[in-house]
Amino acid sequence: MRAFDYSRADSAERAIASHRDGAQASYLAGGTTLLDLVKLDVMQPSRVVDINRLGLDRIETLDDGRVRIGALVTNTALASDERIKRDYAVLSEALMSGATTQLRNKATTAGNVMQRVRCPYFRDGVSACNKREPGSGCAAIGGFNRSVHAVLGTSEHCIAMHPSDMCVAMAAIGATVNVEGPNGSRDIDFLDFHLLPGDDPAREHALEADELITHVTLDAPIGGSRSGYLKLRDRASYQFALASSAVIVAVEGGTIRDARIALGGVGTKPWRAREAEQSLIGQPAGERSFQRAAELALQGAVPYRQNAYKIPLGKQAVVRNLTTLTA
Amino acid sequence: MDHQDEPTGRGGVETFDARSPSRRRFLKSMGVSGLAAATAPAWTQIAQASQASPEPVEPQQDGAPAEGEQQITLTVNGQQHVLNVVPNAVLLDVLRLRLGLTGTKKGCDHGQCGACTLHVNGVAVNACLSLAVSHDGDEITTVEGLASGDALHPLQQAFWEHDAYQCGYCTSGQLMSAAAVLNNPDIDSSDAALREALSGNICRCGAYKNILAAVQDARGRMEGSS
Ligand SMILES: Cc1cc2nc3c(=O)[nH]c(=O)nc-3n(C[C@H](O)[C@H](O)[C@H](O)COP(=O)(O)OP(=O)(O)OC[C@H]3O[C@@H](n4cnc5c(N)ncnc54)[C@H](O)[C@@H]3O)c2cc1C
Ligand code: SF4
Ligand code: FES
Ligand code: FES
Numbered sequence: 001m002r003a004f005d006y007s008r009a010d011s012a013e014r015a016i017a018s019h020r021d022g023a024q025a026s027y028l029a030g031g032t033t034l035l036d037l038v039k040l041d042v043m044q045p046s047r048v049v050d051i052n053r054l055g056l057d058r059i060e061t062l063d064d065g066r067v068r069i070g071a072l073v074t075n076t077a078l079a080s081d082e083r084i085k086r087d088y089a090v091l092s093e094a095l096m097s098g099a100t101t102q103l104r105n106k107a108t109t110a111g112n113v114m115q116r117v118r119c120p121y122f123r124d125g126v127s128a129c130n131k132r133e134p135g136s137g138c139a140a141i142g143g144f145n146r147s148v149h150a151v152l153g154t155s156e157h158c159i160a161m162h163p164s165d166m167c168v169a170m171a172a173i174g175a176t177v178n179v180e181g182p183n184g185s186r187d188i189d190f191l192d193f194h195l196l197p198g199d200d201p202a203r204e205h206a207l208e209a210d211e212l213i214t215h216v217t218l219d220a221p222i223g224g225s226r227s228g229y230l231k232l233r234d235r236a237s238y239q240f241a242l243a244s245s246a247v248i249v250a251v252e253g254g255t256i257r258d259a260r261i262a263l264g265g266v267g268t269k270p271w272r273a274r275e276a277e278q279s280l281i282g283q284p285a286g287e288r289s290f291q292r293a294a295e296l297a298l299q300g301a302v303p304y305r306q307n308a309y310k311i312p313l314g315k316q317a318v319v320r321n322l323t324t325l326t327a
Numbered sequence: 328m329d330h331q332d333e334p335t336g337r338g339g340v341e342t343f344d345a346r347s348p349s350r351r352r353f354l355k356s357m358g359v360s361g362l363a364a365a366t367a368p369a370w371t372q373i374a375q376a377s378q379a380s381p382e383p384v385e386p387q388q389d390g391a392p393a394e395g396e397q398q399i400t401l402t403v404n405g406q407q408h409v410l411n412v413v414p415n416a417v418l419l420d421v422l423r424l425r426l427g428l429t430g431t432k433k434g435c436d437h438g439q440c441g442a443c444t445l446h447v448n449g450v451a452v453n454a455c456l457s458l459a460v461s462h463d464g465d466e467i468t469t470v471e472g473l474a475s476g477d478a479l480h481p482l483q484q485a486f487w488e489h490d491a492y493q494c495g496y497c498t499s500g501q502l503m504s505a506a507a508v509l510n511n512p513d514i515d516s517s518d519a520a521l522r523e524a525l526s527g528n529i530c531r532c533g534a535y536k537n538i539l540a541a542v543q544d545a546r547g548r549m550e551g552s553s
Contacts, residue, residue: 001415001417002415003413003414003415004414004415005395005414006397006414006415006458006460006461008460008461028458028461030456031456031457031458031461032438032453032456035417035456035457035458036437036438036456038415039436039437040437048414048458050458050460050461052461080513099527100441100526100527100528101451101504101507101508101524101525101526101527102438102441102444102451102452102453102504102527103438103453103456103527105450105451105452106452106453106456106457237522237523237526238526238527
């Protein structure tokens with residue numbers, strides 16, 4: 001692994017200052033993305049700023065009913081929090097479906113938001129990859145693109161899917177990313193945080209230079225709703241999603257009062273399906289409405305050589321999740 | 328993938344063994360139970376020798392750190408060590424190369440196989456994705472710290488009896504994951520829950536069935552004894 005210098009910050013201000021000092025600085029949280037990619041020499045920091053002791057490891061319920069999650073809350077701690085299990089089952093389930101016990105014990109909330117794509121051409125350090133080496137092309141478009149490439153939100157420059165499960169649940173719930181930087185603090189809507197690859201796949205998120213995520217704040221839960229995460233993958237455990245759905249749905253007397261749908265495994269970012277949601281409201285909770293919503297959720301999907309199956313699979317993830325939750 | 332081996336020089340940690348390297352040590356590091364299961368007479372002898380308590384690792388007390396190094400304190404299996412490490416030294420490598428604690432294995436080096444699983448402050452994590460500097464002050468438990476003296480941990484005993492391995496390379500990681508799982512009240516006692524909780528430990532020999540049986544058996548023994 002390449003050499004870097006290391007500093008441990010004891011406050012957000014110090015962490016930001018230290019990050020600002022270093023030419024190529026990276027924050028270190030759980031390290032499960034960062035150290036993996038530094039070992040592969042895909043990420044090349046000359047300084048690592050350890051943020052594990054900033055005290056940002058609490059989950060708080062705010063007066064307005066929202067829930068504020070510290071950036072360093074681990075995936076395990078978040079998934080097993082009683083409030084999360086009760087009011088945001090979809091989030092707890094999404095977290096538990098991701099990675100492994102050991103990795104979830106290390107992985108943090110902000111680190112998960114910031115995790116990088118699993119595209120093998122990005123990771124191999126040599127193939128054409130616009131994300132790793134802007135302007136070099138995209139080996140995935142004509143290459144292997146069966147499992148970790150998207151059908152929604154792709155561009156001619158990059159088709160890598162966003163690999164997070166947690167983020168799909170957050171996209172459905174609605175959330176705000178709270179950041180602090182050299183110029184003070186600001187809030188970013190969760191749905192604006194991850195960027196589509198477009199012409200510049202190397203730019204993946206809305207953080208400005210040196211900005212630090214301090215919290216992710218979840219919108220208040222929808223009263224009387226049920227929620228769940230359905231992850232479809234090559235094997236039953238420990239695998240990235242081929243397609244997944246995060247669904248929150250409230251039904252009254254057989255009629256859908258409110259619905260939230262987001263998709264994973266199929267999009268270049270955590271994919272919120274607003275039109276699908278709208279189509280459900282006021283409709284009877286049943287197969288016909290669910291099918292229509294699923295069609296709308298995958299609207300505009302573009303298949304690549306090996307991943308056309310993701311379009312029906314994604315639809316199925318929506319229908320089955322809705323069916324289970326309203327049964 | 329870049330399977331860089333044990334790092335050397337500037338980029339890693341210096342190779343230094345706290346205990347004299349010996350064949351016995353190597354065999355011991357393969358796990359007490361793995362050897363006991365072997366049948367050839369010569370092996371039986373070694374196996375018996377290896378059932379003695381492990382040689383303690385001498386506490387390390389480094390002097391002033393050289394430029395570019397940082398001094399950290401690690402408590403490993405109850406023993407405190409003061410070590411100078413370079414910033415990019417990985418916890419797994421420091422334990423194996425500096426302290427000679429080779430029970431914790433390096434499989435993939437990328438968080439994918441679980442061979443390097445150990446406990447940091449009681450929590451199971453992948454040591455291959457952990458920087459040593461980042462663990463200054465932490466309590467580490469490795470597979471070498473699982474037994475108490477000559478008494479095998481119930482999990483080790485159960486792995487032995489259930490033949491829960493073939494080559495043994497994944498075994499220490501399996502044991503450390505299982506030890507954490509059995510202490511976790513959030514994970515129910517069903518086979519399905521156990522399989523899910525242990526899915527981060529890959530066994531290339533496919534000993535999963537016996538591993539599951541061993542862990543369930545150990546659960547019974549631990550509950551029986553408490
Ligand atoms: C084998 C394997 C399997 C996996 N499987 C899954 C899966 O099935 N589903 C899934 O969702 N994920 C999976 N993951 C990804 C895992 O969830 C992420 O690696 C993890 O969430 C990253 O969190 P971390 O705290 O370890 O981040 P780090 O590695 O510490 O950081 C990741 C990135 O975020 C930056 N960063 C960290 N914290 C902050 C902050 N507060 N502000 C700004 N920037 C920050 C870092 O600089 C770095 O660039 C898997 C990972 C591995 C290795
Ligand atoms: S899909 Fe994106 S990450 Fe993969 S090779 Fe193409 S540009 Fe790189
Ligand atoms: S060596 Fe750490 S997970 Fe494989
Ligand atoms: S016993 Fe050989 S890898 Fe598990």
